Amino acid sequence: MSAGDATRLIKSLSRVGQQGPEIVKAFARAETESLAFVLTDLTGMTAQRPRDNTEWLIRLTECARRTIDATSSSVDQPFRDTDSAKPYLDAQTEAMRVRDVTIRRLFIIKETEKNDPEFMARFLELCEEQRGFSIDVRYRVLASIGSPGRRNRRAAATRDVVIFDSELCLEFDPDQQDGNVKTRLDADGRRVDGEVRTFNELWSTATEPPAQGEPS
Known part of the structure; x- marks a missing residue:
């Protein structure tokens, strides 16, 4: 100040x-x-709150200057129907338009959801809506637990994490009922670098949803 x-x-x-x-x-x-x-808390490069803190999400989006990379699991998707969704979308739109911020959103869906035609129709409509705002969108199907490597990738994919400018992460930890109960902010360089690598690995093997009118 x-x-x-x-x-x-x-x-x-x-x-x-x-x-x-x-x-x-x-x-x-x-x-x-x-x-x-x-x-x-931030003197130690981390802070957390025992609730779903959308104020931090919107404020950090307003502060971003280069990139926003977000992993959105099924926990996150109902958020888009809440009152907080529009201010968040407005903040993203302004970040892209005014500061030329690049936004990538990686959706995580379950195998049962991928096999549900009604769900996929709604989901692909959501992807098309996001792309209409110039947000780059891909998705991954959450595979069944198998090898240790697959378990680690599954654990990484089921967390909702937003990475701002590759320097700070905002993580939403869900409870067993798929509700966000803790918001964690982390600016520790080593941990953030790990989150960036994990996101890029998931993104590189993710599927790009078909454009509207193309066969899915």
């Missing part, structure tokens, strides 16, 4: 504390404490 922004923040906090009603004071205190926790 600039000195002016820091001064403005302190003065605003003081003013709210003196004049605001109790609920506003409590909210301001909670927001300040949350920011302090995040910044303290």
